[in-house]
Amino acid sequence: MNTFLVSARHEMLNTRRARTAHILLIVFIGMVIASSVIGWVTNQTVTGVYNKVVADGLTTAPNPFAGVSPLYYARNAVIYVLLIGSLMAIVLGVQATLRDRKASTVDLVLSRPVATPARLLGQLAGLAVVLAAVIAISFSVSWLIISIINGAPLGWDDTGRVIAFGSLSWVLLTAFALLGMLTGLRSKQETTALLVPFVIWSAVAFVLPQIGTAARPVALLNPVPAVASTGGYFDVVSAFTGPLSLTEQFKRASSMILQDPNVTGEATSSILILLAFLVVMTVVVVVTPRNRMRSGLNE
């Protein structure tokens, strides 16, 4: 078996044995599944509120939720992917590369005829398979719950959309796992290795979108997009910060895939930005020099 496959298998085995990572995996799967139920309960209540408003003669406006897609119930899952999923992926990525440095097993591994790109890509492949499995489990159960709520299995179109959403989630999570791998390789301390990607994540998830749209940090955790400030300063700044706000790009593309009526436009540019992020991160990690992989921790 070649280096790539051995490293991939080794990574999957390590993740299976890492009990701490299991906490995050379980929280992620649980919340994605729960998101459908939360979405359904909320939708039922809001429909009730609308009916009451109409019955009281307070509005003649049409029901904003009439005819929404059953996938509307899954919209909270978008937030859990970028919230729990991203942090889970970062932790898995950090542990993957830091583990070898902590235990000094990297010296042993690299004493063999092993190419560093093959080793790192193998580790990445292992993580990618784990992430794909987690996404597959959680979204399959979510599909089942939405089908039960809907009273019939989701059609081919909706199922295809769930698969597309799952694939996009995989792209985002794998890119964040790569960010974790990178800091695991580059940091001198374990704390820094875990913390730096968290700080980068929070800058991408909260600070960048706020600079360009004046959206409040907490409002960014709501699947319903905040009303963005436009004009003057915001038009100029959002042209720069918008493409870099990866989590907002993910929210936008996912909401369109899930047919959220609150989000309009086309998803292609957002998907391309996320794919570009994944490719760039892969290149940056793969070109890590051999001596960097072997550097010890300063703790």
Added chain:
Amino acid sequence: MSSTWVIASKELLDLRRDRLFAVLIGFLAIATLISVGVAAAAFRTELDAYNLYVQQLTASGSTTPPAAPQLFPLQLLRGGVEYLEILGALFAIVLGYGTVAKEKYRGTLQLLLSRPVGRFAIPAGKVLGLAVVWLVVVAVLTVLTTLAILVIGNAPLQGIDVARILIAAVVAWVYLVFWSSLAIGITALSPRLSTGLIVSIVVWLAFVLIVPQIGDTMDPDNQVPGGLFATLQIQKPDELKVLANFAAFDGIRNGLEVSSITKHFERLSFAFLGIKDKYNQQPLGLVWTDMWGYAITLAAATLASVTFAVGATTRRNLQRKIS
């Protein structure tokens, strides 16, 4: 000098030399200042749009312009409070974890435990040290954001506004001490140091992000951009009357929110700063009458967290730690 104070002084010295700490606090300060600047820019954009609208109205012969948007300076702090509740809590966890982890990594734990220090001196010293650090950090952030309101926001502040900012600063300090103490306790109990950090982060994720997020997304008014009731053009009294029919749902939603200490911090800060419309420009006494329950729970939770940190950081727990 007592052992507790010696250890607290050592923590202060360590953190003063810690580059990671400087980077974290720098990041928090920059994010907070950006939020004030962005909120001020958003208000100016709104004002420009209003002026343009009034010009067009005047040109069309109308003599009754709508009310101009009004700037309430303390409302510029909303983003900053939210950064403290999310990032501040995360950084407080990292500092709490670091204060235990560094002793193991540097090999100073055995030396520390070989000295004749009291049962509670080590954890109490560490909590005290971090409490002092957070006091300084909050004081610096308070001065910076107050200056940002005056300079970037170009908004005047009254004496009562400064009092409101100081109250919010005290609330923020208590909140940050809660998270640092919790992280000390969890790290002390965890056999592996990295497990302590990851478990603390999972707790942060659950109580700072997930639980409030669920409550927020269950709010009927948050289902449409700009608000459901605004979209349906429903006035506030009618909105309250309609929602009274969904008291059970709202009770569950609110119950979820208040199960998170973060919401207690947020509601207290928003009320005293007048960020929540209901309390804007209201006398402090009236705000206190409504909010004292949250103040008590936040204080009690922090006391419990400090007790947990001091109780869990035993000699036995520290000695069995694996890096």
